[in-house]
Amino acid sequence: MDQIVIRGGQRLKGRIPISGAKNAALTLLPCALLTDEPLTLRNLPRLADVDGFGHLLNQLGCSTTIEGSRPEDFGRVMTARATTLTSTVAPYDIVRKMRASILVLGPLLARAGEATVSLPGGCAIGNRPIDLHLKALEAFGAEIELASGYVKAVAPGGRLAGGKFTFPVVSVGATENAVMAAVLAKGTCVLENAAREPEIVDLCNCLVAMGAHIEGIGTETLTIEGVDRLHGATYRVMADRIEAGSYACAAVITQGDVELVGAKASEMEATLAALREAGATIEDTKGGIRVAMSGRAQPVTLSTAPYPGFATDMQAQFMAMATLGTGASLFTETIFENRYMHVPELARMGCDIQVKGRTAVVRGVDHLIGAPVMATDLRASMSLIIAGLAAQGQTEVNRVYHLDRGYERLEEKLQAVGADIERISAG
Ligand code: UD1
DSSP: EEEEEEOOOOEEEEEEEEBBBBHHEEEGGGGGGSSSSSSEEEEEEEOOHHHHHHHHHHTTEEEEEOOOOOOOOSEEEEEEEOOOOOOOOOOOHHHOOOGGEEEEEEEHHHHSEEEEOOOOOOOSSSSOOHHHHHHHHHHHHEEEETTTTEEEEOOGGGGGOOEEEEESOOOHHHHHHHHHTTTTOOSSSESSOOOOOOHHOOOOOHHHHHTTTTEEEEEEEEEEOOSSEEEOEEEEOOOOOHHHHHHHHHHTTOOOOEETTOOOOOOOOHHHHHHTTTTTTTEEOOEEEEEESSSOOOOOOEEBOOOTTTTTGGGGHHHHHHTTTTSSEEEEEOOOOOOOOOOHHHHHHTTTTEETTTEEEOOOOOOOBBBEOOOOOOHHHHHHHHHHHBBBBBBEEEEEEHTTOOOOHHHHHHHHOOOOOEEEEEO
């Protein structure tokens, strides 16, 4: 298995191009199932999960072609066309490897009137149910059965009727599935307390470009008036605000100065506010955002929350940053119950972190010492990279496949701003 080796202590300086957003790409790709015309997505990141999703689409009878497959190309273009669906089943073998596969449930149900999807596994960050996905679809008229580890959903008469659903807690995935199911309903579907993440705005904008009628985009109430059919479109995937925030943390911990090219400040205000709290200077530039830091980070108090709150996907990276802070930082994880798996690994590098239930207190230390560490999930892996960039000596991050799920050409982007980092290929 590949390994990433970092010799820490280099100050990051320069420009980092931000890729298309993984979490947007993985909800835009299933939109191709909603029409018999081609959907072309630009600025797709080169990531294992995007390729995996392409394979899932192929299994359902949707063809995919990719331009920009050369290693030096950033921002690939994929055209997906589901002229006719040949299957409405997302099998266990695919879904267990890629949790986002659950996002074919809504579109298959909308287009074919039925869908059978394996219950997902995915990242080991706590118990991740899908009951809200199913309840929203039921509210729109779907009949749902669970059997042998699969969800089978049917729209009586081949089409969802419409209806109203209020989410008891904000769910990104369930909002995405419900919106994709609703766009081809016979009637009107209303979602209340819907997630408002920028990736959901991206999804809604793409669906509107395909002919969907959606009101309230970017708010917690989405009203979707079903249409008889959608058409093809060409759509550009938004910039990855989590990737941008991760590199911002790397810049702060190394007391560096980087420009995150392509990042949009309006989509990551909670992250930028937290960086300012830590003492960073943040400026809008023509092409993105500049993050500069001198001295050690000041302590932060952060609690994860649905957008526009502080993203759970940024918690691990900020925690790594806080390990070299000047005082005690306090973190509260409210979205997932088991998202501190990076803590024991960070401790191997000399961090002082105490976890109690959903909170963690990080006391800044003078220095970290490189160590062999193991990635446990995508964002946890990034926290180890961030710590490694500032640690004395060598850090070896194992199980790099987690990083490959979410960070396009990580080592290349970091090398270009001065990091001493390399991938050691197993093969
Ligand atoms: C969540 C994050 C998202 C992040 C992603 C990957 C939020 C609101 N969501 O999205 O930002 O990119 O993880 O790390 O921050 N839940 C249920 N039943 C359901 C679905 C969800 O109880 O059917 C609960 C979950 O257990 C969790 C909360 O709702 O506590 C939010 O989950 P959800 O937003 O659906 O998770 P993801 O879509 O994976």
